[in-house]
Amino acid sequence: MPFAATTPPRMITLVIFTALSTLSLNMFLPSLANMARDFEAEYALLALAFAGYLGITAVLMLILGPLSDRYGRRPVMLAALTIFIIASLVCTLAPNVWVFLAFRVLQGVVIAGWAIALAVVRDTSEPQEAARRISLITMAMSVAPLLGPMLGGVLDELFGWRASFATYTLFGVIALLLCWTDLGETNRTRSENFRQQFRNYPDLLKSAKYWDYAACMAFSNSGFYIFLAGVPLVAVVMLGLSPAMLGVCMGTITIGFTFSTFLSSRLAHRVPLVNLILAGRLSSVAGSLSCLLFFLADMGNAYTLFGPLMLIGVGNGLTMPNANAGAMSIRPDLAGSAVGLMGALAVGCGGALTALTGMLVSETSGAIPLLTLLLVITLLSLVAGIHLKWLDRRIS
Structure with a gap:
């Protein structure tokens, strides 16, 4: 396949994956009141876009980690970003609050960016070096919780709340292209099947x-x-x-x-x-x-x-x-x-x-x-x- 990566990713790619998983949590929060008004829904119902997202990410982390051990980091990340892009696009165009909430929860799959970035670091580094690289990733992406709501607020002010989800879609496309061109497979010890993998869990x-x-x-x-x-x-x-x-x-x-x-x-x-x-x-x-x-x-x-x-x-x-x-x-x-x-x-x-x-x-x-x-x-x-x-x- 053209431009498909075969080597481990650069640090900036891992930082972007991790930062996107953080931005997807909080960038739209300044728009909650406007979203409730636009959908003619209770504010508490729209708050599920935050609480439900947290819940689904907890469940997804239990699934995505083992999947990446079994099938590899690259295919799981490619699939997660594809789902994130589709979910973000549907949220942008959502005709009612129920469609929005359903696909907002699906956006939680982007948490793979955080889990897989750390797993890739461990695949390619010894423990002390892994700790150093994870520290750098964490430091670089720690600005995302600060900048996310600021960017979301500006987008809402200029274009309305749907602009935040259009931006998520754009960021997802950029991350998918990076994944395709820069994230070569790093898991060299993939299990042959889930039964073998589960035997190692104890x-x-x-x-x-x-x-x-x-x-x-x-x-x-x-x-x-x-x-x-x-x-x-x-x-x-x-x-x-x-x-x-x-x-x-x-x-x-x-x-x-x-x-x-x-x-x-x-x-x-x-x-x-x-x-x-x-x-x-x-x-x-x-x-x-x-x-x-x-x-x-x-x-x-x-x-x-x-x-x-x-x-x-x-x-x-x-x-x-x-x-x-x-x-x-x-x-x-x-x-x-x-x-x-x-x-x-x-x-x-x-x-x-x-x-x-x-x-x-x-x-x-x-x-x-x-x-x-x-x-x-x-x-x-x-x-x-x-x-x-x-x-x-x-x-x-």
Whole structure:
């Protein structure tokens, strides 16, 4: 076939795959109110375009990872992007809310970009190098959550909400062309059939180290979801921040995350993965604990809220790339399955704790329930990190 790739992809291709999976989550969010008005539907119904997407991505990660281990990274990515393009185009032209929601959920298949990018890195790198490359990918695509809503808001203002989904379609076509021309197959240990593949699963699922990596990842991710779900209410109602100032302040956690992923990429060859993960978990605990203490001492303000919480971003940036690299190294031939299961646990845990945050935090509850929950989650991730360090010492 003309122009079909036969060599491993460049880093920029993996960054684009990963960034597209993030942009597809949040770029259209500024348009939700206009979409509800256009479809003459309840806002809560349109909110399913976000919540339903999270749910389907958790399920799809359980499926797409094993499929890429069985059939290869390239065909699964090509199929996922084709479905994403079709779903995005139908969303652009959707005549009613039900057609829109059905195909919006189908857009979730683009999460393959994240899972397969990480699996490709592990296919082509040793654990320490994989951690460095994943850190660089994570750092480069961390701007997507910031730029996505900004781009979506501008598109809505100029052309209406359907422009965001037309843009998704365009981005999907670009990614598909990149996949065809730059993503050569990297999975050289494909199983002959699913029965053979499933026989190998116990080696992965019985590994205590794998579950420690997964716990660190899930609770790190959940801390970020709790932050997104609860902090805006606290900041606006209790501290009186304007929406514009809130947006600036919330960027602090992303700044911390971007800085520490860069730091992780520089240290990956010199510092063991487990040590970087443990340092990240300690940073997150220090941030959530100091923030809670400030509010218990009646010293709560924007500085004592967002300043300490930046340490959670730092902790996540040190933890996530290294936890991904470590988990995929337990059984390199099951790298896709490993990252798929871990990603599903992270999204599922994050979704559940987001719902819990909504029940605990209200205009009358204050910040203490939110910050207490945040501390509990970061402590649980620290316990997993300490156990991982203990296992690492025992094995070595």
